[in-house]
Amino acid sequence: xxxxxxxxxxxxxxxxxxxxxxxxxxxxxxxxxxxxxxxxxxxxxxxxxxxxxxxxxxxxxxxxxxxxxxxxxxxxxxxxxxxxxxxxxxxxxxxxxxxxxxxxxxxxxxxxxxxxxxxxxxxxxxxxxxxxxxxxxxxxxxxxxxxxxxxxxxxxxxxxxxxxxxxxxxxxxxx
Numbered sequence: 001x002x003x004x005x006x007x008x009x010x011x012x013x014x015x016x017x018x019x020x021x022x023x024x025x026x027x028x029x030x031x032x033x034x035x036x037x038x039x040x041x042x043x044x045x046x047x048x049x050x051x052x053x054x055x056x057x058x059x060x061x062x063x064x065x066x067x068x069x070x071x072x073x074x075x076x077x078x079x080x081x082x083x084x085x086x087x088x089x090x091x092x093x094x095x096x097x098x099x100x101x102x103x104x105x106x107x108x109x110x111x112x113x114x115x116x117x118x119x120x121x122x123x124x125x126x127x128x129x130x131x132x133x134x135x136x137x138x139x140x141x142x143x144x145x146x147x148x149x150x151x152x153x154x155x156x157x158x159x160x161x162x163x164x165x166x167x168x169x170x171x172x173x174x175x
Contacts, residue, residue, distance in 0.1 A: 005099040009119040011111040012122035013151050017133060018100050020154035025123035031094040037101030044073060095167060108164060110157060130164060133157055
């Protein structure tokens, strides 16, 4: 499995870029999974549902299954958040795992950047960021010694990621 991240500050377009990249890369014939890191508490379950009741009753894990999908919920119950490497072992084998967040992890990343968010680029101080996807023209980041993409040019960004991960060779075999 190849890994590539999308990172950036809040409200800089990470999730939208991830969504467009998944659609673009799967349309090219690759199997893609995603990992999304949340800095806040979240719940994928609904109060009152059977699975919610199982979990809140104390179950360590609840496996919810239907004819369309399954979801495994694991309660940490005072345990530390597992490292990314451990979480990746829980995924089925795919061509590419796109990771949203995890700024401090060493996997290669592209930084999503929007000028209106008012945040400085992370890339100048982080060698794991291989390129920037920005809503500003490349000339606004001329001092950055990395490729600059238009934030909305998901096709070019997807090609860059597939090239970086070595998956473009596989594309010829799929076609």
